[in-house]
Amino acid sequence: xxxxxxxxxxxxxxxxxxxxxxxxxxxxxxxxxxxxxxxxxxxxxxxxxxxxxxxxxxxxxxxxxxxxxxxxxxxxxxxxxxxxxxxxxxxxxxxxxxxxxxxxxxxxxxxxxxxxxxxxxxxxxxxxxxxxxxxxxxxxxxxxxxxxxxxxxxxxxxxxxxxxxxxxxxxxxxxxxxxxxxxxxxxxxxxxxxxxxxxxxxxxxxxxxxxxxxxxxxxxxxxxxxxxxxxxxxxxxxxxxxxxxxxxxxxxxxxxxxxxxxxxxxxxxxxxxxxxxxxxxxxxxxxxxxxxxxxxxxxxxxxxxxxxxxxxxxxxxxxxxxxxxxxxxxxxxxxxxxxxxxxxxxxxxxxxxxxxxxxxxxxxxxxxxxxxxxxxxxxxxxxxxxxxxxxxxx
Amino acid sequence: xxxxxxxxxxxxxxxxxxxxxxxxxxxxxxxxxxxxxxxxxxxxxxxxxxxxxxxxxxxxxxxxxxxxxxxxxxxxxxxxxxxxxxxxxxxxxxxxxxxxxxxxxxxxxxxxxxxxxxxxxxxxxxxxxxxxxxxxxxxxxxxxxxxxxxxxxxxxxxxxxxxxxxxxxxxxxxxxxxxxxxxxxxxxxxxxxxxxxxxxxxxxxxxxxxxxxxxxxxxxxxxxxxxxxxxxxxxxxxxxxxxxxxxxxxxxxxxxxxxxxxxxxxxxxxxxxxxxxxxxxxxxxxxxxxxxxxxxxxxxxxxxxxxxxxxxxxxxxxxxxxxxxxxxxxxxxxxxxxxxxxxxxxxxxxxxxxxxxxxxxxxxxxxxxxxxxxxxxxxxxxxxxxxxxxxxxx
Numbered sequence: 001x002x003x004x005x006x007x008x009x010x011x012x013x014x015x016x017x018x019x020x021x022x023x024x025x026x027x028x029x030x031x032x033x034x035x036x037x038x039x040x041x042x043x044x045x046x047x048x049x050x051x052x053x054x055x056x057x058x059x060x061x062x063x064x065x066x067x068x069x070x071x072x073x074x075x076x077x078x079x080x081x082x083x084x085x086x087x088x089x090x091x092x093x094x095x096x097x098x099x100x101x102x103x104x105x106x107x108x109x110x111x112x113x114x115x116x117x118x119x120x121x122x123x124x125x126x127x128x129x130x131x132x133x134x135x136x137x138x139x140x141x142x143x144x145x146x147x148x149x150x151x152x153x154x155x156x157x158x159x160x161x162x163x164x165x166x167x168x169x170x171x172x173x174x175x176x177x178x179x180x181x182x183x184x185x186x187x188x189x190x191x192x193x194x195x196x197x198x199x200x201x202x203x204x205x206x207x208x209x210x211x212x213x214x215x216x217x218x219x220x221x222x223x224x225x226x227x228x229x230x231x232x233x234x235x236x237x238x239x240x241x242x243x244x245x246x247x248x249x250x251x252x253x254x255x256x257x258x259x260x261x262x263x264x265x266x267x268x269x270x271x272x273x274x275x276x277x278x279x280x281x282x283x284x285x286x287x288x289x290x291x292x293x294x295x296x297x298x299x300x301x302x303x304x305x306x307x308x309x310x311x312x313x314x315x316x317x318x319x320x321x322x323x324x325x326x327x328x329x330x331x332x333x334x335x336x337x338x339x340x341x342x343x344x345x346x347x348x349x350x351x352x353x354x355x356x357x358x359x360x361x362x363x364x365x366x367x368x369x370x371x372x373x374x375x376x377x378x379x380x381x382x383x384x385x386x387x388x389x390x391x392x393x394x
Numbered sequence: 395x396x397x398x399x400x401x402x403x404x405x406x407x408x409x410x411x412x413x414x415x416x417x418x419x420x421x422x423x424x425x426x427x428x429x430x431x432x433x434x435x436x437x438x439x440x441x442x443x444x445x446x447x448x449x450x451x452x453x454x455x456x457x458x459x460x461x462x463x464x465x466x467x468x469x470x471x472x473x474x475x476x477x478x479x480x481x482x483x484x485x486x487x488x489x490x491x492x493x494x495x496x497x498x499x500x501x502x503x504x505x506x507x508x509x510x511x512x513x514x515x516x517x518x519x520x521x522x523x524x525x526x527x528x529x530x531x532x533x534x535x536x537x538x539x540x541x542x543x544x545x546x547x548x549x550x551x552x553x554x555x556x557x558x559x560x561x562x563x564x565x566x567x568x569x570x571x572x573x574x575x576x577x578x579x580x581x582x583x584x585x586x587x588x589x590x591x592x593x594x595x596x597x598x599x600x601x602x603x604x605x606x607x608x609x610x611x612x613x614x615x616x617x618x619x620x621x622x623x624x625x626x627x628x629x630x631x632x633x634x635x636x637x638x639x640x641x642x643x644x645x646x647x648x649x650x651x652x653x654x655x656x657x658x659x660x661x662x663x664x665x666x667x668x669x670x671x672x673x674x675x676x677x678x679x680x681x682x683x684x685x686x687x688x689x690x691x692x693x694x695x696x697x698x699x700x701x702x703x704x705x706x707x708x709x710x711x712x713x714x715x716x717x718x719x720x721x722x723x724x725x726x727x728x729x730x731x732x733x734x735x736x737x738x739x740x741x742x743x744x745x746x747x748x749x750x751x752x753x754x755x756x757x758x759x760x761x762x763x764x765x766x767x768x769x770x771x772x773x774x775x776x777x778x779x780x781x782x783x784x785x786x787x788x
Contacts, residue, residue, distance in 0.1 A: 001619050001645060003593075004559060006508045006530070009649050036459055044453030051445045059438030063632035065430055099493060099658040106657045110529060114400045131656040135504060136400070165398060199397075225395050238457035240663035251395060255403050262525040263500045264493040268662050269634035 008137055017127060017350055020339075024348045030380035032367040033348040035175065035323060038298075039371075041291050042238045043278065050277035058273075066269040068261045070097025070245070074276040078231070078245055085208075086218050088229075090247055096256055097267045101205055101230040101244035105132035105168075107263065108201055108228060108246070111255045112165055113138045120158055120167040120198065122150070124326075124355030124364070126175045129168050129203065140357045143167075145174065147317070149181030152188045159196040166199050171219060172207040173322025176355050176366040180320055183216050190222035198226075205232040205244075208288050210321035211296035225249035233275060235323070236288050241271050295323065301374040302367065302381060309385030311392060323370035326352075328363055333391050335365040338384075341391060347383040402509075402531050414733075418742045424774035426761040427742040429569065429717060432692075433765075435685050436632045437672065444671035452667075460663040462655045464491025464639070468670040472625070472639055479602075480612050482623075484641055490650055491661045495599055495624040495638035499526035499562075501657065502595055502622060502640070505649045506559055507532045514552055514561040514592065516544070518720075518749030518758070520569045523562050523597065534751045537561075539571055541711070543579030546586070553590040560593050565613060567600040567716025570749050570760040574714055577610050584616035592620075599626040599638075602682050604715035605690035619643035627669060629717070630682050635665050689717065695768040696761065696775060703779030705786060717764035720746075722757055727785050729759040732778075735785060741777040 017033070024031035054062050069075065075092040082088040098104045105128065113119065113136035121130065123142035130140070141158045144151040150169065158164065169189075171181040181189065193200050202219050220227035232244035246256060260266070302325060306316055313330035327349075329335060335351040342348065352364025369377060418425035448456050463469065469486040476482040492498045499522065507513065507530035515524065517536035524534070535552045538545040544563065552558065563583075565575040575583065587594050596613050614621035626638035640650060654660070696719060700710055707724035721743075723729060729745040736742065746758025763771060 001643060003645060004506070005649055006504065006506055006511075008508075009505055009652070034459075039454035039458050042454060042457040044449050044457065047457070048446055048449040048453075051449075052442055055438050055442040055445075059442075060433035060436060061634075063436040063438065063441070063634040064433050065428075065628075065633045099662070102656075103658040110400065111403055112398070112400055114402075117400075128656075128659070131652075135653065135656050234459075238664075239459045240455075240457040242658060242660070242662040242664075249395060251397060255399055258403070258525075259529065262496075262522075262529050263657070264497040264636060265522070266636070268493070268636040268665050270632075270668075271662050271665060274664075 008135055017354065020348070020350060023343050026346070029343070029346045029348050030372065030376055030383070031348045032369065032372065032380060033350050034371060035368055036371045037235050037239060037323070038294060041294060043282070043287060046278055046282050047238070047274060050281060051274045053281070054273045054277045062270055062273045064269070066266050068096075068257050068266045069093070070095070070267060071269065071272040071276055074272055077276065077279055082247070088218060088220055094247055094250060094253055096246050096253060096260060097272055098244045098246055098260070099242040099264070099267050100234055100239070101203060101232040102128050102132060103263070104230040104244055104246040105129050105203070106135070107256050107259045108166070109133045109136040110259045111252070112199075118162045118164045120155070120164040121357065122169050122174065123358070124176050124352060124361055125168070125357065126170055126203065127354060130357055133168070142356065142358050145177055145179050147179065149179065149185030150189050152185070152192070155189065155192055159192055159198060164196065164198045166201050167193055168201040168203065170203045172204055173209065173319050173324070175206070175322070175324055176350070176352070177326040178317040178319030178322060178324045179326070181216070186216060186219055187222060190219050193223060194226060200227045201230070202227050203230045205230070205235050206322035208236050209292055209295060209323070211292045211299070212320040228252065236284060236291065237275065237278070241275060243267065243271055243275055295370050297374060298369045298372065298377060299325070301377045302369040305378050305381035309382045311385070311389050314388065323368055325367045325369060327365050327367060329365070329388065330392065331363065333388070334362050336362070338365070338387055338391055341387040342384055345383045345387055347380045347387070349384070402529055414742070414744060417737050420740070423737070423740045423742050424766065424770055424777070425742045426763070426766065426774060427744050428765060429762055430765045431629050431633060431717070432688060435688060437676070437681060440672055440676050441632070441668060444675060445668045447675070448667045448671045456664055456667045458663070460660050462490075462651050462660045463487070464489070464661060465663065465666040465670055468666055471670065471673055476641070480615075482612060482614060488641055488644060488647055490640050490647060490654060491666055492638045492640055492654070493636040493658070493661050494628055494633070495597060495626040496522055496526060497657070498624040498638055498640040499523050499597070500529070501650050501653045502560070503527045503530040504653045505646070506593075512556045512558045514549070514558040515751065516563050516568065517752070518570050518746060518755055519562070519751065520564055520597065521748060524751055527562070536750065536752050539568065539573050541573065543573065543575030544583050546579070546582045549583065549586055553586055553592060558590065558592045560595050561587055562595040562597065564597045566598055567603065567713050567718070569600075569716070569718055570744070570746070571720040572711040572713030572716060572718045573720070575610070580610060580613055581616060584613050587617060588620060594621040595624070596621050597624045599624070599629050600716035602630050603686055603689060603717070605686045605693070606714040622646065630678060630685065631669065631672070635669060637661065637665055637669055689764055691768060692763040692766065692771060693719070695771045696763040699772050699775035703776045705779070705783050708782065717762055719761045719763060721759045721761060723759070723782065724786065725757065727782070728756050730756070732759070732781055732785055735781040736778055739777045739781055741774045741781070743778070
């Protein structure tokens with residue numbers, strides 16, 4: 001059959017990671033490829049109790065259509081939390097509830113991007129964002145990351161040479177690299193964006209998962225209404241809920257509401273009410289502390305195993321939080337070749353190339369440590385080290 | 395602050411209905427304006443039991459990330475139901491789970507519509523669809539409805555004069571008009587679409603809610619892979635869940651999966667598992683029978699009250715199912731003027747004009763009967779009849 005699809009569908013590839021994850025369906029495979037939170041930490045019992053309660057108390061309204069913006073008490077909770085934890089003053093009407101922050105990216109693309117519009121992104125960049133924005137056919141301008149955040153010289157040059165409506169970034173424990181923008185780097189990025197009238201799309205799904213060092217200010221602190229902040233319950237409660245939020249200035253929010261209504265009317269009210277009830281009855285701080293502690297142990301197990309099992313010449317980031325660590329192989333070693341060798345040894349990761357919209361990254365790879373226990377990490381990194389050594393001697 | 399939004403945002407208005415619904419927040423107001431299912435019929439207890447069960451049995455997987463297509467047993471259930479109830483053979487891989495059928499419309503727009511592409515729609519047409527498709531800036535070609543379905547002469551002329559990639563329609567108990575395409579009308583529509591290589595977007599949220607007469611074949615019966623069928627649990631279980639589906643040929647589905655993944659990765663797995671468990675444990679037929687019976691009584695109360703309270707010269711549809719009834723006022727009477735008078739008498743409805751993308755419909759209005767009991771309908775229609783009589787004597 002012959003179908004005539006929209007032009008935008010031509011430029012979008014099937015997710016490479018999606019294909020890779022099929023390899024990991026084999027239970028023999030130790031997978032550092034996914035980006036899954038550890039399911040052992042899901043608050044299953046508390047969510048069950050919250051559901052029983054909201055349905056018993058207000059089943060009729062919980063199951064009915066609701067407002068596009070989302071459940072007001074949930075938005076108030078988030079606003080209060082921003083003030084308390086980040087010192088950010090946000091009006092609840094500047095928050096809209098989404099189906100995970102992935103939907104936030106889609107809505108921002110819809111509201112801002114015309115075909116051919118320039119937008120800056122991190123290099124390497126988060127694949128989900130690249131996919132979401134690609135649907136609106138912008139011109140991506142990748143800006144390299146350094147160990148302490150954005151390469152400021154490169155960002156300055158990019159913004160000077162290419163009008164960029166948006167700059168999309170993940171300042172805390174970036175996906176895929178695990179890199180965090182330092183305090184000074186945040187100020188410099190904010191200054192440059194302000195000079196060039198570029199909005200910052202500040203994606204912060206991992207911000208609460210810091211297990212080393214101190215929290216740093218959100219870029220919204222410096223940029224105010226020139227930043228759009230995205231948050232998510234996926235990494236601190238459970239991703240299967242699909243619950244996140246966008247925080248943006250009123251004038252932007254008006255457009256986002258229109259786009260959200262057209263997209264799906266509103267996010268599941270049932271899910272919103274269950275999560276709000278869970279938060280109201282349990283709080284979230286002690287739960288987050290448990291996740292942090294577990295991920296810290298897993299991250300330390302991975303770093304320690306890498307030190308012992310990987311050959312000299314391999315470089316890697318040492319994330320202060322989040323779920324990922326980024327490896328650069330010795331020159332000339334391709335992570336795609338390594339992938340083949342590693343899967344034969346039943347260990348999987350994500351090769352770095354797909355995170356580069358402009359080519360490159362062939363010698364890089366992403367490792368996830370949030371979803372494996374320490375013994376599994378030790379075993380998997382051992383196998384991976386063997387595979388790298390084998391490639392080096394070929 | 396000065397923001398540079400995408401061109402598509404200029405053409406999209408804030409929902410008029412959304413504004414109107416604010417009037418109905420006053421509890422004194424009898425509202426026939428919304429499109430809400432009756433919350434008294436929500437299966438609250440059964441949903442609570444289903445949630446407890448899935449969380450107890452498989453909380454870890456229910457709360458984790460899942461596949462973009464949706465929960466396979468749920469898709470298998472829908473495929474089996476299409477075969478049993480409609481005689482349609484659909485592979486579960488030709489079904490993707492969405493956040494209500496509204497998201498299906500957004501995904502179809504994304505996958506098919508380039509700016510300026512022609513698409514035919516019903517006149518009057520469903521506002522949610524107009525909003526969703528507007529985001530992709532097509533050129534709408536409205537085709538009038540008659541009492542027995544699409545005006546075939548007009549559809550033929552439209553398809554001849556304007557290349558139309560899609561035709562969007564609601565063949566069963568249309569929103570806003572309550573009109574159902576007759577058997578012969580379905581065949582004629584299908585023939586014309588096939589001749590002109592136009593895909594039919596067959597939106598069927600109300601199909602199961604027939605309370606008079608017999609089910610008619612889906613247009614997909616005639617069009618096969620040239621029809622995209624949309625379904626929803628909103629009207630037969632509960633809309634607050636936001637759970638619907640798209641059914642499309644594999645080649646289309648491949649693109650829809652890419653668009654869905656970019657839009658929000660997947661629909662809440664928690665919601666999918668709860669609804670599947672509810673269906674597996676309770677079935678749905680006896681529940682749907684209860685809804686049909688209630689809506690039939692409410693529709694009969696409304697028709698009977700209209701006959702007694704509305705002046706001569708008012709015309710109205712007599713829907714065989716669904717939730718809406720369509721009124722045409724005597725010539726020269728504006729439904730917007732009536733709206734002002736009616737709200738002063740504490741009764742609300744939706745004026746017809748917004749359902750016309752090309753102007754017109756100033757003398758029409760939509761009445762919803764699914765969300766009011768019989769006594770309320772009697773009282774509200776009485777007040778509305780008084781208001782119409784008052785306008786006629788002005």
